[in-house]
Amino acid sequence: MIWVVGNIEGNQYKEPFSKGVLARSLRVSRLGLDQAYEIANEIEKELLERDINEISVNDLATYVADYLNNVDPEVSSKYKNWREVRKSDEPLIILIGGASGVGTSSMAFELANRLGLKNIISTDMIREVMRKIVSKDLNPVIHKSSFDAYESIRTPAIRVDAVIEGFISHVDVVNVGVEAIIERSLKEGISVIIEGVHVVPGFIREDLIKKDNVIMLILTVDDEETHKQRFYTRCRPPWVKRSLEHYMENFETIRKTQQFLVDQAKIHNTHVINNVDFRTTIDSMVNEIIKEFGGENDGNEESGTDND
Numbered sequence: 001m002i003w004v005v006g007n008i009e010g011n012q013y014k015e016p017f018s019k020g021v022l023a024r025s026l027r028v029s030r031l032g033l034d035q036a037y038e039i040a041n042e043i044e045k046e047l048l049e050r051d052i053n054e055i056s057v058n059d060l061a062t063y064v065a066d067y068l069n070n071v072d073p074e075v076s077s078k079y080k081n082w083r084e085v086r087k088s089d090e091p092l093i094i095l096i097g098g099a100s101g102v103g104t105s106s107m108a109f110e111l112a113n114r115l116g117l118k119n120i121i122s123t124d125m126i127r128e129v130m131r132k133i134v135s136k137d138l139n140p141v142i143h144k145s146s147f148d149a150y151e152s153i154r155t156p157a158i159r160v161d162a163v164i165e166g167f168i169s170h171v172d173v174v175n176v177g178v179e180a181i182i183e184r185s186l187k188e189g190i191s192v193i194i195e196g197v198h199v200v201p202g203f204i205r206e207d208l209i210k211k212d213n214v215i216m217l218i219l220t221v222d223d224e225e226t227h228k229q230r231f232y233t234r235c236r237p238p239w240v241k242r243s244l245e246h247y248m249e250n251f252e253t254i255r256k257t258q259q260f261l262v263d264q265a266k267i268h269n270t271h272v273i274n275n276v277d278f279r280t281t282i283d284s285m286v287n288e289i290i291k292e293f294g295g296e297n298d299g300n301e302e303s304g305t306d307n308d
């Protein structure tokens, strides 16, 4: 057996080498699951052949990076960059916004897998909790979808655009919950991905969004027809209870909310990714995250673990 030795706040710990843990940490470098396991397997074999039965986390990381360098230097560099990011004592707060149907939940799930993060919070669920607390009479807009919230605005104000006004009122309320999750995650040191239509540039408090360990990404589907198709695929499985009709009837207003999100992203310098191809989107997200969190590789490995 090989023991991996690490250090947390001056305390040494030892754990058995796990191919599963190593394979998961390799996935950030765009390796498929099979290839990641294969490489983890090979590395274990090599260590055993060299009679290494105890290795520090840092030495293991260097070993892995060197091994990967022979497989593909780009993969090795991604691995090293991500480890740089994980050296930080701060949790990562990743916010993924996008209009209904563009793929925020699918991409959040995939990203969590790639980065080995364990917490994903959907803003739809935050809204659901709020609906139990705030009655329909008191705040009708959050009892609707973001894109048809305008139908329940009570005040007959003079509106430039009712859909956007409804969207803003809707997001503004749910945003209180989003901020609470960010605050709690920062306080507890828990990395989290928060995803959904209620993640909108310009809405989250400046002091939170400006933190070095908080990043926001906006997904879009620029092509209308592709966007429409996403609702078909999403509603196809027989266990899905969401009505396709609801989204098709409101498709134009959903597109309007997307345009609003893009405009807001421009104003607030938020990165926008056109989510067409699954792998390209994930790669762009990983690259942005590594860039934002200062993981540019200088080639020097020191400390940190991958198991957040």
Ligand SMILES: Nc1ncnc2c1ncn2[C@@H]1O[C@H](COP(=O)(O)OP(=O)(O)O)[C@@H](O)[C@H]1O
Binding pocket: 098, 099, 100, 101, 102, 103, 104, 105, 106, 107, 230, 231, 233, 234, 235, 275, 276, 277, 278, 279, 281
């Ligand atoms: N890049 C992509 N390529 C193909 N299908 C995708 C992609 N991203 C998401 N989808 C599919 O589109 C549908 C909507 O995605 P979903 O994650 O539910 O969107 P959202 O949470 O933003 O409403 C799902 O069926 C999902 O599998």
Ligand SMILES: O=C(O)[C@@H](COP(=O)(O)O)OP(=O)(O)O
Binding pocket: 099, 100, 101, 102, 104, 105, 124, 144, 145, 146, 147, 196, 197
């Ligand atoms: O309010 C909205 O726009 C959608 C967002 O959810 P996704 O479509 O992004 O999952 O929620 P809905 O009311 O359809 O449950």
